[in-house]
Amino acid sequence: MIALPLGCIVLLMTLALVGAVVARTASGGRIVYGGSLAISLALLLIALLSIGGGSSTVTLPLGLPWIGARFQLDPLAAFFLVVVGLGSAGASYYALGYGRHEPEPQRVLPFYPAFLAGLTLVVVAADAFSFLFAWELMSLASWALVMSHDREPGNANAGFVYIVMASFSGLALLLCFGLLAGATGDFSFAAMQAAHPSPGIAALALVLALIGAGSKAGVVPLHAWLPLAHPAAPSHVSALMSGVMTKVAVYGFIRIVFDLLGAPTWWGGVIVLAVGGITAVLGVLYALMEHDLKRLLAYHTVENIGIIFIGLGLALAFGANLLPAAAALALTAALFHVFNHSVFKSLLFFGSGAVLTATGERDMDHLGGLIHRMPKTAFAFLIGCIAISALPPLNGFVSEWLTFQAILLHPDLPQWGLKLAIPADGALLALSAALAAACFVKAFGVTFLGRARTRVAADAREVDGYSTNAMFVFAALCLLAGIFPGAVIDLLAPVTQALTGAHMPKQLDVAWLSIVPVETARSSYNGLLVLVFVTISASLGVLAIHRFASHALRRAPAWDCGFPDPRPQTQYTAGSFAQPIRRVYGAVVFRAHDTVTMPPPGATAPASIEKHIADPIWDALYAPIAAAVWWMSQALNHLQFLTIRRYLGFVFAALVILLLALALWQ
Amino acid sequence: MAVIPALLVQGVQMALVLLLAPLLTGLTRKVKARLQRRQGPSVIQPYRDLKRLLHKDVVLAENASWLFRVAPYVIFAVTWVAAALVPTFATGLLFSWSGDLIAITALLGSARFAQALAAMDIGTSFGGIGASREVMIASLAEPAMLMIALSVALIAGSTQLSTIADYMAFSAVGLRVTLALGLVALVIVALAENARIPVDNPATHLELTMVHEAMVLEYSGRHLAMIELAASLKLLLYVSVIACIFFPFGLAHGYVIGLIAYLLKLAVAGVLLGVFEVSIAKMRVFRVPNFLGAALMLALLGVLLRFVSEGM
Structure with a gap:
């Protein structure tokens, strides 16, 4: 099976060359994005078919002469190929219609297929050299995509920070692989698995993997490039970078730590848990302070990476204590969240791209009322907001619910570090879930609801069919993964079996399509039934109202306690909406404070309010x-x-x- | 087939919570009024209010979108489902396994999400103030609730409310520090989530202090009726959760005794809430985080204690 993804990579690289040729022609975009779409769909199909199969490897006479290049398609690689294929298929389809507002949309054409090829190659690489080559290809291609609007203020800086951090991440991984290869210098993953590094080397390799893969994924404090670079790229690329590339980085971490390093250690679990918990909460707090829609989404990627790392840390902790079933549950939760986040983050970036196309604005404070002008985009974006806020019955809730179940599984672990880290992470996870909901009330409320704050928002038009269709497909996936989570969990069984030696019980056999992590008496959840119940209850409510209540409806000016103000500037903005949260959390984390200047009584000077926010990690x-x-x-x-x-x-x-x-x- | 009676019991539970919810609100109001030496409206006044609202016209703000009109039904349906998942007069109902305590918390989160969005839909400053304060309060209350769920689940070995109630009723749980901390935290969360004094005042329309009322300011007629009913259901839900975790008396002795016990518990809770509300003043909005932060810390402490020692 490995030949097929490699064939796709060759096709993508060819398409990159074709892209360079046809970039200036009128149909260049259609050729490149249409070709990428077809190849990504093929990749998705291959990955879905091979996820349950065994692993297949191949050695090609490429790369360094005495090593050759090894490639492998095992269940873990196949699962991440599903994520890559799905995300890139969606982004390519979306891109067919995207770019009307861009001055030079053709600039990204050669680099886009190369980026997809890099993403795919990382996942199938099976020796350190090919892995690092693919990693750098992914970094460089995405850097070129980030720099596509190089004249816009701030983008050159974003590209610079990105390339520095990408080099740093490559360096850390290089050292990590160097340690794992040991004295023999055999760079193949198979040899690294067979070797058992000493505890000191393993510890160092784990930390280097966390730094190398983590800085690409965006764990705090190595996230600084992410909110700069992701928004700078065109929106379909932002969707790929946030939805897929960070997941490929998570893949790198899982491959090194769960596959190559051998037996997990409990303190490794503590480190990953600590990093994950802090990343989750800080990511969402940063996002809450933001008023640029795409930067907000990028910071939210940081939060979700934190949630994924919490799951991975739990899996390490349970694995170290020889509890394979618990480790499988935690790993399933993390991988489920990988899938979920790639779906809803792509959807949300598509939505922000649609807003950008329609209005040319990313600043939420210049938007508002778009639900009237762009009903389809608004609906799809709303689904994405509900999903990412971990609200039932959509998919984000399921993976966070599974993570909570994993946290509850073993309060009796012997190590004190874990006894403190696991419940603390439970609290941080709960906090980040609640703050995420607050953040997306803000994102959706300020952008799509209320009254238009500017001319461009008032005149916005719904975007093209490709964009809306892509959003609707991903919104449907959010719903499907939320009400049939058992299918995803069963799909993940071979992956966790390979990495932890156990898998969650088969879920599709459970009555009524519930999911039952351990046993029914302990915990179960049924998204489908919840959806059915809510639908029935709402229908009953509507029926009763239509049968018994008044049908009359009048339109009138808003009441607003008797003091309605017709100016849209009196609405809550992103900054004012977040003010209570800024005051409660930001005063500690960001040293946030407001300075109010009031003119003396009788003076005609305007009063002013200034808000000050410091970025503690950047400063420190x-x-x-x-x-x-x-x-x-x-x-x-x-x-x-x-x-x-x-x-x-x-x-x-x-x-x-x-x-x-x-x-x-x- | 045992499914039909089980389905019937589940249906009875759904109808019961819906019918009793306004009564609990009415009882609390009556108690408060009597304690303030007022006559107060009758305990069935909430039903009359609902009927009156249902027969009134809806006055919709000019730029309200479809979301504003759909939200009341969503809020009502989600809260009703959540309330129906909590064991009231019996455990082990037919569909009780479709959502556990974490799912119930998240369902209430969905309702709040819809409500906050609806508040921002008209584009008035009061809608914004209500929504932004509500999410600030929720950002502390929801984690606290989840931590309480975790600490109770660690004791009972399950997040399923039915299992928890059975465990609490039958096992020799005894007095536990974790449970005591959890009870205090849960009461604080319940007060905040239901917009009761000292966090919010359900009777106020004083502009600068209202939170929940600011969010529903633009609603009228049947939409307002749905939201009022959902608010009553939410209060009933929290009382039911507290009752079934900490006072599971009567749940295991058949439906009749269970029902009588449940009605008694509701009455006690309504009276206690009324007494509490008249004996305390409302807090400033920015005092609320301290109050709720205490709940979060208590609940977290409860979870930590469980991780550290089995006996706590």
Whole structure:
């Protein structure tokens, strides 16, 4: 089966070359996106068919001469290929209609298929060299996509931060693989699995994997590039970067930590749990402070990555305590959330792209009332908001529910670190779920509800059929995965079986299509029945009203306690909506405070309010590093203007010092 | 076939919560009025209010969208389903396994989501103020509720309310620190979620203090009736949850005794709520986070204690 995805990758790379040729022609977009759509659908089909099968490997005479390039399609790779195929098929279909508002939409055409090829290649790579090659291909292609609007203010900076962080992530992974390959230097994954690294090496490799894959996925504090780079790209690329690329990074982490490292350790679980919990809450708090729709969504990706890492940390903790069934449940929850997030985050980025197409605005404070002008987009975006807020009966709730069940499973773990980390993560998960709901009330309420705040919002038009269809398909997936979660869980069984040695009980056999993680008396959930009940109850309510109540309806100006103000500026904005939360949480986390200046009585000067928010992680971590790099480059600047004699002198001195060091060493 | 009677009991439960909910609201109001030395409206006044609202015209703001008109039905349906999933007079109802305590909390979250969105739909500043304060309160109350669910689930070994109630009724649970912390936290959460004093005042229309009332300001007629009924259902739901976890008396002794016990519990809860509300003043909005933060911390402490020691 491995030949088929490799064939798809070759096709995608060819399409990238074709894209470079046809970019300037009128039908270039159709060729590239149509081709990507067909290949992605083929990939999705291949992945779905091979997820239950065994693993198949192939060694090709590519890459380094004495290694060759190994590729593998096992259940884990197949599951992530499903995510990649689905996300890229959706984005390609959406892109067929997208780009009317862009000055030069053809600029991304050569890089888009290359990016898809990179994503696919990471998942099927089975040795360190091919993996890192694919990883860098993915980074560079997406960097080019991020830089497609390079003249817009801030985008050059976003691209710079992104490329620095991507190099950093590649470096960490390189070191990680170097440690795992050991003294023999065999870079194939099979050899790494067979080798059993010493505890010290394993610990270091875990931390490096967390840094390398985590910075690509966006775990706090390595998330800084993500809210800059994701919004800068065109929206279908943002959807891919947030929905798919972060998942491929999660794949990298799972591959290294669950597959290559061997037996998990409990303190590894503690580290991952801590990182996950902090990432989840900080991600959503950052998102709440945001008024740019696409940046808000990007910060939410950080939150969801945190939720995924909580599940992974639980799986490590249970695995270390030899509880394979519990580890399988936690891993299923994490992978289910991987799938869910790729679906609803793609949907939400499609929606924000539609808003951008219709209005040219990403700033929510310049929007409003779009539900009247763009009813289809509004409906699909609403479904995405409900799903990401983890509200039943949609899919986001199911994976968070499974994570809670995993948290509850074993309060009797012996290690004290886990005894504290697991309940603390439960609280952080609950907090982030509630804050996510608040955040999406804000995102949907300010953007789509109320009255239009600007001319462009008032004149917005519904977007093309490709965009709305893509959104509706993903919205339907949110609903289907929410009411038939058993199908997804059963699909994940071979994956968890391979990684933890156990899988959750088969769910599709349970009566009424409920999901039962352990046993019915313990916990069960049935999204389908909940949906049916809510529908029946609502219908009963409607029927009773239509039978017994008054049907009369009058339209009148809004009442607003008798003081209606016709100006749309009096509505709550993104900033004012988040003000209570900013005051409660932001005062601690972001040192947020408002400065109010009131003119003296009788003066005609306007009063003013200024809000101040600091980014603690940027200030504490990135700013000092940037300052140090700046200082060092200033200090080294003198070296740029020396004579040839001096340079030769430096070379000589370096040689002498190195030889001395060597002599002393031996 | 045992399905038909079981279905019937489930139906009775759904009808029961719907019929009793306004009565509980009426009882609380009556108790409050008597304690304030007022005559107060009759306990069946909420039913009359609902009837009156149902027969009035709906006055819809000019720029209200479909969401504003759909929301009341969604809020009502979701709250009703959640209330029907809580064991009231018997455990182990036919569909009780379709949602556990976490799902019930999340269903109430769905209702709140719909309500907050509807509040923002008209584009008035009061809608915004209500929605933004509501989500701030919920951002603390919901995690606290989930933590309570976790701590109770750790004791009973299940998140299923029926199983929890059976466990609490039959096993020698005894006095536990976790349960005590959970009860205090749950009462605080219930007060906040139902917009009761000291968090919010259900009787106020003073602009700057209202939260829930600000959100429903633009509603009228049958829409308002749905929302009022949903609010009553939510109060009943919380009383039922507290009763079935912490006071599961009578649940296991057949339907008749269970029903009588349930009615008594509701009456006690209504009176206690009335007494509590007249004996305390409303807080400033920005005091509420401290109040709810205490609930969150108590509940978290309960969970932590369970992780640290089996006996707590």
